[in-house]
Amino acid sequence: MTFHDMSLVERLLIARRGTSYFAQRLSELTDSELDGETLLAGWTRRHLVAHVGYNAAALCRLMDWASSGVETPMYESPEQRGREIDEGATLSAAAIRNLFDHTVARLDEKWRTASEAAWAAEVRTAQGRTVPASETIWMRTREVWIHAVDLGNGGRFADFPEVVDEGLLNDIVGMWRKKGEGSGLVLAADGREPIAVTDGATTTTVRGRLEAVTRWAAGRGAVVVDIVGEQHTPPRWL
Ligand code: ZN
Numbered sequence: 477m478t479f480h481d482m483s484l485v486e487r488l489l490i491a492r493r494g495t496s497y498f499a500q501r502l503s504e505l506t507d508s509e510l511d512g513e514t515l516l517a518g519w520t521r522r523h524l525v526a527h528v529g530y531n532a533a534a535l536c537r538l539m540d541w542a543s544s545g546v547e548t549p550m551y552e553s554p555e556q557r558g559r560e561i562d563e564g565a566t567l568s569a570a571a572i573r574n575l576f577d578h579t580v581a582r583l584d585e586k587w588r589t590a591s592e593a594a595w596a597a598e599v600r601t602a603q604g605r606t607v608p609a610s611e612t613i614w615m616r617t618r619e620v621w622i623h624a625v626d627l628g629n630g631g632r633f634a635d636f637p638e639v640v641d642e643g644l645l646n647d648i649v650g651m652w653r654k655k656g657e658g659s660g661l662v663l664a665a666d667g668r669e670p671i672a673v674t675d676g677a678t679t680t681t682v683r684g685r686l687e688a689v690t691r692w693a694a695g696r697g698a699v700v701v702d703i704v705g706e707q708h709t710p711p712r713w714l
Contacts, residue, residue, distance in 0.1 A: 477639070478639065478642065479617070494616070494617050498621075501630060505627070514626045525576055528620065535615060543594040551602055618643075625696060633690055638686065644694060649673055664681055665684070666685050681705060695712065
């Protein structure tokens with residue numbers, strides 16, 4: 477069963493578990509450790525936590541759009557999104573933690589009170605995809621689980637529910653195909669049908685446990701994967 481085949485209740489549960497997982501990693505960091513680096517080039521933990529908070533706020537705007545029919549985009553522009561994160565990173569540690577808690581609670585409230593019509597209403601993501609508002613659950617799920625790893629203090633893809641690793645790998649391969657990337661690349665997760673990103677000759681095979689292959693594909697490093705071929709770094713997917 478894929479994430480999208482699950483009931484709304486089950487999907488919300490996985491998103492909330494991801495939020496708790498992120499919150500747990502965050503609570504283990506001291507205020508001064510928030511100045512430290514993340515797995516994302518150029519972003520400190522302050523930037524990352526501010527981003528995860530503002531992402532929840534942006535998804536609240538999509539839920540508002542779905543409920544009211546009044547178009548409220550996730551972000552005004554990519555520049556506005558970037559500026560917001562840069563400014564958020566300069567807040568005090570307490571304010572950054574507060575931003576995270578507050579936006580998480582707001583999004584959860586929007587989800588708890590959404591009508592059936594609102595869940596089905598179409599909204600547009602920052603990437604320009606038109607999706608039902610229920611897609612915000614997957615969008616948030618991806619964010620909180622991956623960024624918990626990006627905090628760099630013990631988060632692991634192996635801790636993700638299997639359905640999240642699977643969904644992520646699927647998304648990543650879909651993005652590569654759309655951008656014409658990853659030609660000749662085959663992802664072979666243990667016990668699963670290998671995924672050839674493109675038709676034609678295989679030039680590189682990446683093999684390992686599902687979580688390790690997903691981690692590699694997401695650009696978060698080659699940890700216990702076997703790479704046979706020339707492509708040691710994955711194409712970008714976002
Ligand atoms: Zn993000």
